[in-house]
Amino acid sequence: MESTEPQGTKVRVLDPVIAQQVAAGEVVDRPASVVKELVENSLDAGASRIEVELADGGTTRIVVRDDGRGMSAGDAKLSVLRHATSKIHSVEDLEAVTTLGFRGEALPSIASVSAFELTTSTGEGPGTKVTVDGGAPAAVAAIGCPKGTTVTVDRLFYNVPARRAFLKGSRPERAAITDTLTHLAVTNPTVGFRLVEGGREYLSLPQARDLRERLAAMHGVGKVRAFRSVEYESGAFRVTGFAALPSLTEGSRARQTVSVNGRWVRGDTLMRGLDDAYRQTVPAGRYPPVAVNVEVDPRRVDVNVHPTKQTVRFSDDRAARAAVAAAIRQAIEWRPATPPSPPRSVESPAVQGRLPAASEGYGRGFRVAEARPDYEWQGPPRRLDGFREMARHIPEREVAQRAPEPRASGEAAREPHGTFGAEEELPERGALPDLRSLRVIGQLGAGYILVEEPEALWVVDQHVAHERVLLDRLNEGEDAAHMQDLLVPEVVELSPAEAQAVRDGLEELAVYGFEAEPFGPTSVRITSVVSTLAGRDVVGAFDSALAAVAGTSPGREREERILATIACHSAVKMGDRLSQEEMERLVHDWLTTRLPATCPHGRSICFRTSLKEIGRKLDRH
Numbered sequence: 001m002e003s004t005e006p007q008g009t010k011v012r013v014l015d016p017v018i019a020q021q022v023a024a025g026e027v028v029d030r031p032a033s034v035v036k037e038l039v040e041n042s043l044d045a046g047a048s049r050i051e052v053e054l055a056d057g058g059t060t061r062i063v064v065r066d067d068g069r070g071m072s073a074g075d076a077k078l079s080v081l082r083h084a085t086s087k088i089h090s091v092e093d094l095e096a097v098t099t100l101g102f103r104g105e106a107l108p109s110i111a112s113v114s115a116f117e118l119t120t121s122t123g124e125g126p127g128t129k130v131t132v133d134g135g136a137p138a139a140v141a142a143i144g145c146p147k148g149t150t151v152t153v154d155r156l157f158y159n160v161p162a163r164r165a166f167l168k169g170s171r172p173e174r175a176a177i178t179d180t181l182t183h184l185a186v187t188n189p190t191v192g193f194r195l196v197e198g199g200r201e202y203l204s205l206p207q208a209r210d211l212r213e214r215l216a217a218m219h220g221v222g223k224v225r226a227f228r229s230v231e232y233e234s235g236a237f238r239v240t241g242f243a244a245l246p247s248l249t250e251g252s253r254a255r256q257t258v259s260v261n262g263r264w265v266r267g268d269t270l271m272r273g274l275d276d277a278y279r280q281t282v283p284a285g286r287y288p289p290v291a292v293n294v295e296v297d298p299r300r301v302d303v304n305v306h307p308t309k310q311t312v313r314f315s316d317d318r319a320a321r322a323a324v325a326a327a328i329r330q331a332i333e334w335r336p337a338t339p340p341s342p343p344r345s346v347e348s349p350a351v352q353g354r355l356p357a358a359s360e361g362y363g364r365g366f367r368v369a370e371a372r373p374d375y376e377w378q379g380p381p382r383r384l385d386g387f388r389e390m391a392r393h394i395p396e397r398e399v400a401q402r403a404p405e406p407r408a409s410g411e412a413a414r415e416p417h418g419t420f421g422a423e424e425e426l427p428e429r430g431a432l433p434d435l436r437s438l439r440v441i442g443q444l445g446a447g448y449i450l451v452e453e454p455e456a457l458w459v460v461d462q463h464v465a466h467e468r469v470l471l472d473r474l475n476e477g478e479d480a481a482h483m484q485d486l487l488v489p490e491v492v493e494l495s496p497a498e499a500q501a502v503r504d505g506l507e508e509l510a511v512y513g514f515e516a517e518p519f520g521p522t523s524v525r526i527t528s529v530v531s532t533l534a535g536r537d538v539v540g541a542f543d544s545a546l547a548a549v550a551g552t553s554p555g556r557e558r559e560e561r562i563l564a565t566i567a568c569h570s571a572v573k574m575g576d577r578l579s580q581e582e583m584e585r586l587v588h589d590w591l592t593t594r595l596p597a598t599c600p601h602g603r604s605i606c607f608r609t610s611l612k613e614i615g616r617k618l619d620r621h
Contacts, residue, residue, distance in 0.1 A: 028106075028109050028110055028113060028156075029163075030167060030168075030173060030176065031054075031057060031058025031059060031062055031156060031167075031173050031176070031177055032058070032173065032176035032177045032179070032180045034058065034062055034110055034153055034156065035052055035058065035062060035064065035177050035180055035181065036180050036184070037106035037107075037110065038062075038064040038106070038110075038151050038153075039052070039064060039180075039181065039184055040100035040106075040184075041100075041106065041107075041149075042064065042066035042068055042149065043100055043184070043188055043191065044068075044100050045066060045068030045069045045070070045148075045149065046068050046069050047066035047067055047068035047148070047191060048067055048190070048191055048192065048207060049066065049067050049191070049192040049193075049194075049207070050064065050065070050066045050191060050192070050193055050194070051063075051064070051065045051066075051193075051194045051195075051196070052064050052065075052177070052181065052193075052194070052195045052196070053065075053195075053196050053197070054174060054177065054195070054196070054197040055197065055198070056170045057169065057170030057171060057172070057173035057174040057177070057197070058156070058170075058173050058174065058177055059156060059164075059167050059170060059173055060154070060155065060156075061152070061153070061154050061155075062151075062152070062153040062156070063150065063151070063152050063153075064150070064151045065148065065149075065150045066148050066149055066150075067146075067147065067148040068148050068149060069122065069147075069148075070120045070121045070122040070123065070127070070147050070148050070149055071120045071122065071128070071149065072122060072128070073128040073140070073142070076118060076120050076128040076130050076140070077128075077130060077138060077140050079107050079118070079130070080107050080108050080111050080116070080118070080130055080132050080138050081108060082105065082108045100262075100263055107151075108135075110153055111132035111135060111138075112132075112134065112135035113134070113135075113156065113157050113158075113159060113160050113163070114134070114153045114154060114155055114156045114157070114158065115133050115134070115153075115154040115155050115158070116131070116132040116133070116151075116152070116153055116154075117129065117130070117131050117132075117151070117152040117154075118130045118131075118149065118150070118151050118152075119143055119145045119149070119150045120145070120148070120149040120150070121145045121146060121147050121148065121149075122147065123146075123147030126142045126143065126144060127142070127143050127144060127145035128140065128141075128142060128143065129141045129142075129143040129145075134158070134159040135159075174197060174202065177195065178195060178202055178203055179254060181193055181195055181203055182203065182218070182254075182257075183257045183264045184264055185203075185205050185214065185218070186211070186214060186215070186218070186257040186264075186291045187257060187259045187262060187263075187264045187293070188262075189208040189209075189210060189211045189213065189214035190207055190208060190209070190210075191207060192205060192206050192207040193205045205217055205218070211241060211242060211291060212224065212227075212242065215227060215242060215289075215291060219255075219289065223244075223248060223289075226244050226245045226247060226248040227242040227243065227244050227245075227248075227289070228242065228243055228244075228245060228331040228332055229241075229242060229331060230242060230243050230292050230327050230328060230330075230331040231327075231331075232323070232326060232327030232330055232331075234319075234322075234323050234326060234327075235319060235323070236296050236297060236300055236316075236319070237294060237295070237296050237319065237320060237323035238294075238295040238296075239292055239293070239294050239295075239323055239324060239327035239328075240292065240293055240295070241290070241291045241292030241293055242290070242291050242292070242331075243277075243288065243289075243290045243291075243292065243328045243331050243332060244288040244289045244290065244332075245288070245332055245597055246278055246281035246282045246288055246332065246595060246597055246598045246602065247597040247598055247604060248288055248289065249282050249283075249286035249287060249288050249602070250286070250287050250288070250289060251285065251286065251287075252287060253271065253287050255287070255289035255290070256271070256274060256287055256288075256289065256290045257290065257291045257292075258270045258271070258274070258290070258292055258293075258294065258324070259292070259293045259294070260293070260294045260296065260301055260303075260312050261293075261294070261295060261296065261298060261301070262293060263303065263312075265311065265312050266311065267311060267312055269314065269317045269320055269321050270294065270320065270321065270324050272321055273320070273321040273322070273323070273324030273325040273328070274287075274290055274324060274325070274328060276321065276322075276324075276325035276329075276556075277324070277325045277326075277327075277328030277329045277332070278328070278332075279557075279560055280471065280560055280564055280595075280600040281332075281595050281597075281598050281600070281602060282598065282602035283601055283602035283603070284602075286602060290328065292324065292327065292328070294320065294323070294324065296314070296320070300314060300315045300316070301313070301314050301315070302314075332595065333594045333595060431608060432591065432596055432597060432606070433451050433453055433458045433460075433587075433591065433606070433608075434453060435588070435591050435592075437453055437454060438451050438452065438453050438458075438587070439451070439452045439453075440452075440580065440583045440584050440587055442583075443462075443577065443578060443583060444459070445574075446574070446575045446576060446577050447461070447462060447463070447574035447575060447576075448460060448461060448462065449462050449465070449578075449583050449586070449587060451587060451606075455610060455611050455612075456608050456609065456610045456611060457608070457609050457610075457611070457614070458606050458607070458608050459606060459607055459609075460587065460590070460605060460606040461599075461603075461604075461605055461606065462572055462574075462576070462578065462583075462586065463571050463572055463573055463574055464571075464599035464601075464603055464605050465586060465587070465590040465596075465599075465605050465606070466571035466572045466586055466590070467567045467568055467571040467599050467600060468567075468590060468593050468595070468596060468598075468599055468600065468605060469571075469586070469589045469590050469593055470532050470566070470567040470570050470571055471563060471564060471567040471600050472593045472594060473532070474530070474532065474563045474566060474567060475563060482530075482531050483513065483515065483528045483529070483530060483531065484528060484529060484530070484531040484534045485527065485528045486526065486527060486528060486529065486534075486538070489525045489526060489527045490525070490526040490538045490539055490542075491519055491523055491524070491525050491526075492516075492523060492524050492525075492526065492539055492542055492543070493522065493523050494522050494523065494524065495522065496521075496522055498522075498546060498550075499518075499521065499522040499523070499524070501546065501549065501550055502516070502518075502524050502546060503518060505546075505549050508549065508554075509542075509545060509546075509549070512530075512545060512559075512562045512563070512566070513529055513530025513533065513566060514526060514528075514529060514530075514541075514542055514545060515527050515528035515529070516542070526538060526539075526542060529541075530566060530570075532566065532567070532570035533566060533569060533570050536569055536570050537569045538569075540569050541565055541566055541568075541569035541570070544565040544568075544569065545562045545565050545566070548561040548562045548565060549562070564600040564601070567600060568600070568601075572586075590605070
């Protein structure tokens with residue numbers, strides 16, 4: 001047969017089989033991507049249970065079974081053809097995609113690089129079996145099978161040795177599949193998921209009533225107590241789900257699940273939104289668990305950016321990032337007020353001098369997040385007539401809120417796999433003293449404040465508690481602090497490079513509370529500082545602020561680092577002895593900050609030990 005290509009040309013049209021294998025590399029790069037595509041097809045088919053079975057971490061065999069709607073014989077045959085889909089029919093449909101799959105590439109791509117078999121039934125009449133070996137023409141036959149679809153993928157990449165050589169061992173490939181299924185399970189809590197290999201169950205998540213129950217099954221009831229409901233709407237975006245308090249963190253993002261219109265995505269824009277929300281509350285490299293869904297008009301988000309559909313692009317990326325950040329921060333900073341209920345009695349012969357209740361009508365429990373108070377700082381800390389008198393006039397928003405978490409489904413609260421309201425101690429991290437019934441009883445080692453409650457003792461790190469108070473005040477804006485002249489200016493010696501950097505940044509440093517002027521070739525003289533630093537480590541704070549300016553680009557991150565530096569150097573230190581009134585003022589100010597559970601660097605501020613635990617240690621059974 002004579003070639004139709006012009007003589008002397010180097011460009012050739014690829015053989016269809018080769019073209020399919022090239023395209024498959026965009027969609028399928030490892031067993032986990034195969035599982036993701038097949039499971040998303042099952043979800044689109046309305047499955048309520050999905051089971052994944054592996055052999056050798058998916059490198060030898062992957063089987064995905066569902067109880068979805070199934071396909072007719074005609075649809076099953078067409079499903080393995082490239083660009084055959086039931087999800088879209090026009091360009092307009094592509095601009096407003098609501099299904100997980102729509103490109104018509106997943107099944108043909110998988111079938112071109114494996115021994116592929118699909119069996120499916122709609123529950124009416126016989127089922128259909130479609131077999132494809134390495135992209136060869138499909139063989140179709142009638143078969144008896146239950147309603148739903150089962151896809152078997154054997155010998156993945158057997159005909160693409162170069163791609164198979166890049167697969168990792170069975171353990172890391174299985175771990176990647178487990179991670180993928182976990183995220184999909186969070187995004188679809190009402191669907192049951194099961195992962196097995198060699199008879200061993202690696203993931204088993206029965207159908208849940210709502211997201212909270214799914215999270216309890218995955219994280220445990222104890223940890224879910226530290227999750228807060230996310231309900232936020234701004235402009236084109238609505239964000240819902242749950243976010244953990246900063247006191248509960250993981251070493252990776254594996255527990256952070258973000259979806260857009262029900263589609264699990266891995267997007268830098270949204271992850272940066274999470275980081276913005278938790279900035280100044282968690283240590284570097286730590287990530288609180290999050291499960292949120294961003295709802296937006298499908299026409300405002302492009303899900304066709306990449307063949308894997310895991311990267312999305314918003315018409316306004318900045319607004320999407322800001323919406324996620326605001327939603328999470330609002331959730332971890334406050335919770336709605338509770339309905340009135342009889343207050344807990346504070347009359348006890350064993351505990352005296354306790355603060356009276358600020359108002360009637362609050363139930364018992366731990367405070368783990370609170371509303372931001374109308375707190376106005378009047379310069380340096382003032383001595384008050386009495387902490388107890390002050391507590392009588394605390395606005396209701398400042399008092400610990402005890403409302404049960406709202407259910408994601410809007411139903412009455414029900415406790416998954418146990419009772420959230422049981423008389424059990426909450427996890428140490430994230431719980432806080434009750435402002436209405438505490439009593440400051442002293443200072444330990446000139447560094448820790450001891451706070452008594454009717455049933456527990458709290459140990460508070462005075463430095464980090466004060467650090468959190470000062471950071472809140474500095475973040476209040478121009479009226480939150482004022483400049484104070486130094487009686488004796490501080491002279492700071494610098495290297496030539498640092499001296500030049502200071503000269504270039506004197507105006508910016510002044511904005512953050514350091515008024516300085518050149519004092520010789522390599523020195524500067526600090527004449528005024530923000531009032532919180534008066535009498536504190538001015539030189540150390542200036543050096544740290546200078547390092548922040550040199551190490552970051554202008555913007556929010558630099559500002560937050562400098563303010564955190566000022567707060568750290570301004571706060572009382574370990575070894576500073578405080579009077580009773582100073583301790584009481586500090587405890588009050590700390591407990592009325594926006595994020596009192598952790599310091600700006602993410603460390604815990606306090607811990608609790610119950611009287612029962614103390615009694616057990618002293619053999620008082």
